[in-house]
Amino acid sequence: MPDKTPAPQELIHFGTVGSPQTTPTSGTPAAVEHTRLLGLDHLEIAWVRSVTATDKTCAEIKAAANQYHVTLSIHAPYFINLNSQTAELMRNSDERLLKAARTGYLAGARDIVFHPGSYHEQPPEQVYERVKEKVIEIRDILRSEGVDVILRPETMGKTAVFGTLDELVQLAREVDGVLPCIDWAHLHARSGDGSFNGYDDFAATLQKVKDNLGDRGLKHLHCHLSGIEYTAKGEKRHIPLNQADILYRELMQALVDFEAAGVIAVEAPEPFHVSDCLTIQATYRHVLRGGELSGGDY
Ligand SMILES: [Zn+2]
Structure with a gap:
């Protein structure tokens, strides 16, 4: 009998940002169940306009996640800016992030993804210091309440907004409880060309994460991935993989080679929302198995 080599361990879990568009009924608990039916392992709940889930809904989401073994993250509202320019705007921004974290934690999520803010044409180093101050303040409030989450500022696709890879890796190195959400499409778009x-x-990106954050970063990655259209100023919009130029297979190869672990949440426009996620997951599995194909001879 030939030795049966065990299948290589899958260290990356895949899911969609927002309920899979094929979910037959509304509501996040149904989306969690449908995520499992699709063979996906993660759901990033998109509370991108506002956070309205009740305690009861949160309990239902958490129970569904446990039942179907689906991990959860939260995409916090877009209208968060840690470099807000008036006291009132800053207060509102703080409240949105705090509420997303508190409510998300109640629903069973650990990772709270958010867009960190704008430069407002100020020097990036100055904005960095402000963002750092704010993120420490928010983290300390959450910790004092026992809200045990990881704050995940996202790498941003437009050159006018805070959130380069270097800025976020530095922030994560300097602030415990903070790790980057690496949006690969945004990094691709932000290069302008x-x-x-x-x-x-x-x-090189994974090496930077490893050098600066060690296993805390490399073994707990949280990523976004999709096709993307861009101009010299960066991101224009997300597009389906079949219209995009991002070399996602090579990304999967790099993740496998680094033995990186964590989550990739896929943001693709309908009707490619689910299919692009499944394609990326299949590509990862294919690369993990050394690029071997099976079946197909009918
Ligand atoms: Zn985002």
Whole structure:
């Protein structure tokens, strides 16, 4: 009998940002169940306009996640800006992030993803210090309440907003309880000409995470991925993989080579929301198995 080599361990879990568009009924608990039926392992709940879930709904989401073994993250509202320019705007922004974290934690999520803020044409170093101050303040409030979450500022696709990879890696290195959400499409778009693309760029990014954050970063990655259209100023919009130039297979190869672990949440426009997620998951599995194909001879 030939030795049966065990299947390589899948270290990356895949899911959609927002309920899979094929979910037959509304509500997040149904989306969690449908995520499992699709063979996906994660759901990023998109509370991107506002956070309205009740305690009862949160309990239902948490129970569904436990029952179907689906991990959860939260995408906090878009209208968060840690560099808000008036006291009132800053207060509102703080409240949105705090509420997303508190409510998300109640629903069983650990990772709270948010868009960190705008430069408002101020020097990036100055904005960095402000963002750092704010994120420490928010983290301390949450910790004092026993809200045990990881704050995940996202790498941003437009050059006018705070959130380069270097800024977020530095922030994570300096602030406990903070890790980047690495949006690969945004990094690709932010290069302006799409030059951030391909194995060497992806591997260099993972190396940077490893060098600066160690296993805390590399074994707990939280990523976004999709096709993306861009201009010299960066991100224009998300597009389906079949219209995009991002070399996602090479990204999967880099993730496998680094033995990176964590989550990839896929943001693709309908009707490609679910199918792009499944394609990326299948590509990861294919690469993990050394690129071997099976079946297909009918
Ligand atoms: Zn986002």
